[in-house]
Amino acid sequence: MLNEVQAIPDVLRRMLDDDAAVLDLAARWAVDQPGLFVSVARGSSAHAAEYFHHAAMRQLGIASFAVPLSLVSLTPAPLQLANACALGFSQSGKSPDLVDSLRYLKQRGARTTAIVNTPDSALAAVADNAILLPAGNEVSVAATKSCVAMMMASVQSIAFLSHHRGHGKALLEALAQLPDQMSAALDLDWSAALELLLNSDTAMVVGRGGALPMAREAALKLQETCAIQTACYSSAEVRHGPMEIIAPGYPLVVFAPNGPEQGETLLFADAMRERGAKVLVIGPAKTEGVDLPYVTTQHPLLEPFTLIQSFYGVAEALAIARGRNPDQPQFLQKVTETR
Known part of the structure; x- marks a missing residue:
């Protein structure tokens, strides 16, 4: 992987x-x-x-x-x-x-x-x-x-x-410019995400707009490589019921890249911090409330690329740290044929 x-x-x-x-x-x-x-x-x-x-x-x-x-x-x-x-x-x-x-x-x-x-x-x-x-x-x-x-x-x-x-x-x-930005994304230190999730059996990943598909992808990677029961919602949808499960100590990863969705997403992250959740916000460097910076790009539609590139490295390292093989999960196979 x-x-x-x-x-x-x-x-x-x-x-x-x-x-x-x-x-x-x-x-x-x-x-x-x-x-x-x-x-x-x-x-x-x-x-x-x-x-x-x-x-x-x-x-x-x-x-x-x-x-x-x-x-x-x-x-x-x-x-x-x-x-x-x-x-x-x-x-x-x-x-x-x-x-x-x-x-x-x-x-x-x-x-x-x-x-x-x-x-x-x-x-x-x-x-x-x-x-x-x-x-x-x-x-x-x-x-x-x-x-x-x-x-x-x-x-x-x-x-x-x-x-x-x-x-x-x-x-x-x-x-x-995207390939070079993806290379830079590989070099970021996101070890804080490993610390958050190392001993977790449950978690939630939140994003909105273009970040939401990558939040879903991040959640899937935590499920299939690390066997963490991971939910995923938009930072708006989560308020319509799912945030009830976010209790004190609950691990919450928030994707908050540049864009019109960022402000509301950061407000949600702040509210969950006040609740006592363990919140890790991924966003632009030097932005208030951001815990992990990501590599920004020259266009809003490209921000999801560098977000998921760095997270893939987290998922692989986390799986190994949890004693799992990220290349061959226990119950999965590479080609899945469904009807």
């Missing part, structure tokens, strides 16, 4: 150097002018898809959401998708429910794209076109570099389409 996390900056550099596939996808979208994006995915890939939806709505103004898989793989709903683009996100491209779902969305009228990390996958075979990620073989059960590569393909295609629509090159220019 650690080797794969350390490889992420080079994966992103390769994707910047060879961007033909994402440029072609953006060109297709520019012609098709979709009014809706939908996705199918599971696990870490679903978090990458959620990031895509956030970025597409924020940058392009196109409605974008995940389709409940049971409504397309088990009880096919009569969806009307004549002006939609459907994306399937998957490391292996093998899971039958994803393959069946993308095929069904195509039958309902959507133009389909598979974003996969495995050559000659079944998911790519049923799609109109595919982006093969250059993350390479991923050995650890816990997905890391494949998830970030999916995020990268997502934001690259959105950046190209945004530029085509006349929204400027700020996002494209910011992407050029």
Whole structure:
């Protein structure tokens, strides 16, 4: 897992150097002018898809959401998708429910794209076109570099389409700096997170906006590598019931990157500190209330990348400190096939 996390900056550099596939996808979208994006995915890939939806709505103004898989793989709903683009996100491209779902969305009228990390996958075979990620073989059960590569393909295609629509090159220019920023994120000292979680059986990760998909990804990594029962909510949603479980001493990790969501998120963290929870806030350096700084980027849509890059290192080190093998959890396997 650690080797794969350390490889992420080079994966992103390769994707910047060879961007033909994402440029072609953006060109297709520019012609098709979709009014809706939908996705199918599971696990870490679903978090990458959620990031895509956030970025597409924020940058392009196109409605974008995940389709409940049971409504397309088990009880096919009569969806009307004549002006939609459907994306399937998957490391292996093998899971039958994803393959069946993308095929069904195509039958309902959507133009389909598979974003996969495995050559000659079944998911790519049923799609109109595919982006093969250059993350390479991923050995650890816990997905890391494949998830970030999916995020990268997502934001690259959105950046190209945004530029085509006349929204400027700020996002494209910011992407050029991202690999170096990801390398810097590897070097941060986040040992305070290990201290917080080392002896914890439960925890919660909180984020909002673009940070929420990465909060979900962080929670999943704590579950699968460390066997910590980890909940995840937005810093707004948590107030609608879930914060009742945050008692004195409860471990709470808060993602509070730059952006319009930061102020409310920090206020929530302060309220939980007053309650007696063990709160660890990750945010920009020299910001009041922040415990751990992260590497900031040149664009708000790229902040989630450096957040999760540093957290992946925490999850790997924490698993080892808890006597677990982060590469091979006890009850999981690399390729999961569900229906």
